[in-house]
Amino acid sequence: MSNLKFWQDAIVYQIYPRSFMDSNNDGIGDIPGIISKLDYLKELGVDIIWLSPVYDSPNDDNGYDIRDYKAIHKDFGTMEDMDNLILEAKKRGIRIIMDLVINHTSDEHPWFIESKNPDSPYRNYYYWRDKPNNWTSFFSGSAWTKENDAYYLHLFSKKQPDLNFHNPKVLDEVKDIMHFWLKKGIAGFRCDVINVIFKNTLDDGKKRLVLTGLEHYHSTEGCHRVLKTLRKEVMDHYEAFTVGETVLVTTKQANELILPEREELDMVFGFEHMETDQINNKWFKTKFKPKKFMRTISRWQKEVYWNANYLENHDQPRSVSRFGDDKMYHKESAKMLALLNLTLKGTPYIYEGQEIGMTNAYFKSIDEYEDLESKRIYALGKKLLFPKWYRLKMLRNASRDNARQPMQWTKTGGFTLSTPWLKENPNKQYINVFDSSKDPDSILNFYKKLIKIRKNDDILKKGSFNDLYISNAIFIYERVYDGERYMIVLNMSKKIKRYPFEIYGDLVISNYPDRANVLRSYEGLMIKVSK
Numbered sequence: 001m002s003n004l005k006f007w008q009d010a011i012v013y014q015i016y017p018r019s020f021m022d023s024n025n026d027g028i029g030d031i032p033g034i035i036s037k038l039d040y041l042k043e044l045g046v047d048i049i050w051l052s053p054v055y056d057s058p059n060d061d062n063g064y065d066i067r068d069y070k071a072i073h074k075d076f077g078t079m080e081d082m083d084n085l086i087l088e089a090k091k092r093g094i095r096i097i098m099d100l101v102i103n104h105t106s107d108e109h110p111w112f113i114e115s116k117n118p119d120s121p122y123r124n125y126y127y128w129r130d131k132p133n134n135w136t137s138f139f140s141g142s143a144w145t146k147e148n149d150a151y152y153l154h155l156f157s158k159k160q161p162d163l164n165f166h167n168p169k170v171l172d173e174v175k176d177i178m179h180f181w182l183k184k185g186i187a188g189f190r191c192d193v194i195n196v197i198f199k200n201t202l203d204d205g206k207k208r209l210v211l212t213g214l215e216h217y218h219s220t221e222g223c224h225r226v227l228k229t230l231r232k233e234v235m236d237h238y239e240a241f242t243v244g245e246t247v248l249v250t251t252k253q254a255n256e257l258i259l260p261e262r263e264e265l266d267m268v269f270g271f272e273h274m275e276t277d278q279i280n281n282k283w284f285k286t287k288f289k290p291k292k293f294m295r296t297i298s299r300w301q302k303e304v305y306w307n308a309n310y311l312e313n314h315d316q317p318r319s320v321s322r323f324g325d326d327k328m329y330h331k332e333s334a335k336m337l338a339l340l341n342l343t344l345k346g347t348p349y350i351y352e353g354q355e356i357g358m359t360n361a362y363f364k365s366i367d368e369y370e371d372l373e374s375k376r377i378y379a380l381g382k383k384l385l386f387p388k389w390y391r392l393k394m395l396r397n398a399s400r401d402n403a404r405q406p407m408q409w410t411k412t413g414g415f416t417l418s419t420p421w422l423k424e425n426p427n428k429q430y431i432n433v434f435d436s437s438k439d440p441d442s443i444l445n446f447y448k449k450l451i452k453i454r455k456n457d458d459i460l461k462k463g464s465f466n467d468l469y470i471s472n473a474i475f476i477y478e479r480v481y482d483g484e485r486y487m488i489v490l491n492m493s494k495k496i497k498r499y500p501f502e503i504y505g506d507l508v509i510s511n512y513p514d515r516a517n518v519l520r521s522y523e524g525l526m527i528k529v530s531k
């Protein structure tokens, strides 16, 4: 691979607009707020911003329930603000990709309102049936809700009815929406739950602990067909790319979506590494086992054509709390994770706040949570007679609100001057951008350094990946390009470990001030190995 596409040669930064920066002090982050922080992102080394949804929405699922695909939510600003964001970002050499949520709309979308009438031409935009099947929703419970005399399908909340991609008109609408945004100069889309958009049949599924019905809509041929059409008729006309959010895919299924000759997507977010600390589903977390995690990452590195490398997003707990130690080794482990995130092969994605080591929320009461999924699971747990302390523990470990607390700009927060929509983390006192930028030893400055190294480095950008050693604590891999070689050595535990073999070479970067003959707690280093 010699010439990289722009999206292969980029650092992507995900913004969750509600939580990033509030410009008008209503407690909700907004687009002018994002504009005010573009210089910060530029300095960090960001090339592409992925914006979680900013479209008009009743906010049942914080914007993943879209009421109007061509309008900006008033909480976030206006279309003029959005145009301005694209322009201001461009001035700084930053491109924007948007979230494309097409598996479902909001139940307040005019198409859905129309479709409630059985005679409407919009009826067939959705799945309306006389009787529900046995499918269950991603947010637990039945995937069907009754409205008047019929039921409609929703794989997510009942305010997120699924679109029917058997109807060619739906596909036409999607094409139109994509053209609308691409013409404005955006650089592509992150495609929400894209591998479940096409339902083969609505037959009952075989009973599963979670997601009964999955086999009827996961990675279907119909989905591949839709993606090929969107690629050919839309994406190919712009300098733009797509990254699919693909739940429950194997490496084989990932490749079937992204291999260049398939002409579908450009890369996908896999979930396998995010599922290594759970049993069955995310609410039942196990202790973090580095070995399983590293093996999974390694397999994706070796088998998948081009990876979208991420450790966090708006649905996942904070990585330093989950894979590191956010107390004793906050700095060390956050930096070690940065090394992992930024030295793998593929496009690195950084989620807002990850670069300063923001941690999980550690809420103490259900009233502090906002996310619909958290509230539903809490209620379901109660029905199942799980004790309250246990339900709170489930949320503390796995709630999506862990990632959604306001960005910590200063000691006092710096996100808003009024009450934020979701409680801020009191650790903003010492985990914040302002202090981090002044401390040469901070996590933020480590990210900056590492990003700078990566930007001018063909080994990291283009080199092959080989794992050399994986144990219960240690991950050693090499990146090789044109006869040159890096070894990345990570201790993913707090235990002090012996090197499994000697490594000679020059230290390029590490999270400790010097090299020792042992691997210290959460030590991570990159060594340029002499030829």
Ligand code: TEU
Binding pocket: 061, 064, 065, 101, 138, 156, 192, 193, 245, 247, 282, 314, 315, 373, 400
């Ligand atoms: O998420 C899809 C998804 O399957 C999960 O990650 C999910 O959000 C949840 O954590 C299940 O336990 C995407 C979006 O990223 C998410 O924010 C939306 O809620 C969802 O789709 C529906 O649009």
Ligand code: CA
Binding pocket: 022, 023, 024, 025, 026, 027, 028, 029, 030, 075
């Ligand atoms: Ca605001």
